[in-house]
Amino acid sequence: MAFEPKEPQKELKYDELRIYSDEELNNYTEEELKNFKIKHDIPLCEELESGPWPSFVADAKRGALHRRKLGQDRLMIHQDVIEDLLGQLELSFKDGEGHWKHGGIVGVFGYGGGVIGRYSDLPEKFPSIAHFHTMRVNQPASKFYNTDYLRTLCDLWEFRGSSMMNMHGSTGDIIFLGTFTEQLEPIFYELTHVLQQDLGGSGSNLRSPSCCIGKARCEWSCYDTQDMCYELTTYYQDELHRPAFPYKFKFKFDGCPNCCVASIARADMSFIGTWRDEIRIDQEAVQAYINGEIAPNGNAHAGKDWGKFDIQKEVIDLCPTKCMWMEDGKLMINNKECTRCMHCINVMPQALWPGKETGVSILLGA
Ligand code: HEM
Ligand code: HEM
Ligand code: SF4
Ligand code: SF4
Missing domain, CATH: 3.30.70.20 (Alpha-Beta Plaits)
Structure with missing residues (x-):
């Protein structure tokens, strides 16, 4: 028998749910970006920006500047999470080995999947990525979205996560990249009760x-x-x-x-x-x-x-x-x-x- 939702689906309105103002979302100039330096030296990462393809390093720097200008008051996890992430990546290139501790089980109440535990093995050096858990958000069939939904999702992740996401992973899901354990339940609540959005499998x-x-x-x-x-x-x-x-x-x-x-x-x-x-x-x-x-x-x-x-x-x-x-x-x-x-x-x-x-x-x- 065909599945019928118990409640009719609500239409999301970004203007009712948004966390950030337009000024906050567009809070830096290209000039500021050019002069922006993250808190770690990352010459090896920066080499990746010189190639012919768009680089994730350039994108990550935008995110880092954006978060710095938003300020810690407007963010639930560390403001400089992206800066520490790049710093650790630089060190991994130098050392020739990764600096992620694998796994550990974290999750949300009632589910055994959807959250993938990640921790830095150098939490003193890179405290903002001491936890860096990935969440999988179950994409709708054929990945159809409207902008109200996407903007609401982005605001949520900016507020409670690293701001970085992957649209979409090879698994199909939207991947939320990096947050702390304390944020998992609030994000799960917002997703399921407000956005009518489920976590995916892992x-x-x-x-x-x-x-x-x-x-x-x-x-x-x-x-x-x-x-x-x-x-x-x-x-x-x-x-x-x-x-x-x-x-x-x-x-x-x-x-x-x-x-x-x-x-x-x-x-x-x-x-x-x-x-x-x-x-x-x-x-x-x-x-x-x-x-x-x-x-x-x-x-x-x-x-x-x-x-x-x-x-x-x-x-x-x-x-x-x-x-x-x-x-x-x-x-x-x-x-x-x-x-x-x-x-x-x-x-x-x-x-x-x-x-x-x-x-x-x-x-x-x-
Ligand atoms: C030793 C460390 C790690 C191992 C062994 C590992 C392994 C894997 C494997 C095997 C998958 C494929 C899972 C699947 O799609 O079924 C995967 C997916 C993924 N991993 Fe990792 N991973 C590690 C660290 C990380 C870290 C540190 C991050 C983020 C900074 C990360 C982000 C992701 C994401 C976003 C996916 C989904 C990618 C996609 O579906 O395209 N992983 N990982
Ligand atoms: C260039 C080389 C590789 C690429 C591009 C690659 C890519 C991927 C992708 C896209 C997935 C997710 C598939 C999906 O869910 O649709 C995956 C999963 C996985 N890969 Fe790879 N992979 C590579 C090498 C390896 C190697 C060398 C290993 C093991 C030594 C490995 C182990 C795994 C495992 C175990 C999974 C499934 C993890 C899980 O249980 O979710 N991969 N890989
Ligand atoms: S086998 Fe492929 S190429 Fe040949 S008739 Fe069928 S569909 Fe066409
Ligand atoms: S697999 Fe590609 S070509 Fe075939 S029905 Fe689906 S969208 Fe069309």
């Missing part, structure tokens, strides 16, 4: 189920991945929150085989959308691809000249089961041999579609 439990964007946006989705993800998340609440397995267990819901590799890699139990009838073909559109009237691969390869589209070379020869051929100018498929790999559909999305009799393949085992 340790040897069912991990936060995760799904592709599915029918919300993708015409290839062979089943409603969001619905399935939501349903199983609510059905298996006990398994999600109370670790009872010898090891973690993961579901992943994908609407079509495009995500099958990721799904199998991520999950112990993959639900991959598929079809059992025939790939739908629009022969006129096939011709339009052959004549160069439609760009192949949804135009994803634009920007470089790959030469004229060659259906033999780019589609038929790459079919893993060799079940396609041209006959009298028409594309033919022996559907019995097709393994639903999606390659031909990905190359010619305006000519080919998954069939109409759809369902899921369930794969069990890591």
Whole structure:
């Protein structure tokens, strides 16, 4: 039976829940940032800023300056948590070893998962990260949010945590990076009672189920991945929150085989959308691809000249089961041999579609 929440979901209003004013949120200038030095010398970390990619060190410095200007009165854990974090990282680079003490069990009342204990092994030197616990926040299906929700979540984490978060971890959850033990229950209360937001899984439990964007946006989705993800998340609440397995267990819901590799890699139990009838073909559109009237691969390869589209070379020869051929100018498929790999559909999305009799393949085992 489909899960129905006991109370209707409230619409969050950031203006009613916000902790910080706009001035507090935008409290430094780029000029100030340029001249800003954190309290530790971090030449090795700073080298990372010189590369071609955006650096987490640059982002962390912004966070550090922002917290310093907010001031300790407006923050529940140490103002300089990010500065100590960078300081410890610098030392780890120098020493050639990490300075995190692994684990220790911390959590919130009634749950066995969702919080991952972290402690510095140099708490005298870096007191602001003496505790640095990670919290996992269960993402909604396909990660749809509105800004009221996101801003409320960010304010909460700024106030009671390090300000740093990871959107999203490979596990799927939003990861809150670093807080002290005393803050865990207040954060949990705010999340569940105010934001109507649950913690996710960690340790040897069912991990936060995760799904592709599915029918919300993708015409290839062979089943409603969001619905399935939501349903199983609510059905298996006990398994999600109370670790009872010898090891973690993961579901992943994908609407079509495009995500099958990721799904199998991520999950112990993959639900991959598929079809059992025939790939739908629009022969006129096939011709339009052959004549160069439609760009192949949804135009994803634009920007470089790959030469004229060659259906033999780019589609038929790459079919893993060799079940396609041209006959009298028409594309033919022996559907019995097709393994639903999606390659031909990905190359010619305006000519080919998954069939109409759809369902899921369930794969069990890591
Ligand atoms: C000896 C120390 C550590 C070990 C052995 C360790 C190990 C791991 C492993 C195996 C995972 C994957 C878990 C999963 O997704 O199922 C993980 C995830 C994670 N760890 Fe650590 N970790 C350590 C320290 C830290 C520290 C110090 C931080 C933060 C400063 C951290 C932040 C995270 C985050 C955010 C994730 C989730 C990442 C994601 O899902 O993409 N870890 N860790
Ligand atoms: C470049 C190398 C590596 C990368 C990119 C990597 C990445 C990851 C990611 C993304 C996850 C989370 C998967 C998910 O939940 O979706 C994970 C989990 C894990 N990784 Fe790795 N990993 C690497 C190397 C290693 C090595 C060398 C070990 C062990 C010696 C290891 C041990 C683990 C374990 C035990 C977990 C699961 C932890 C748990 O129980 O939650 N990883 N890793
Ligand atoms: S896995 Fe398939 S159905 Fe899901 S978003 Fe990707 S292409 Fe679409
Ligand atoms: S989906 Fe894959 S296996 Fe099936 S016909 Fe297309 S390329 Fe061949």
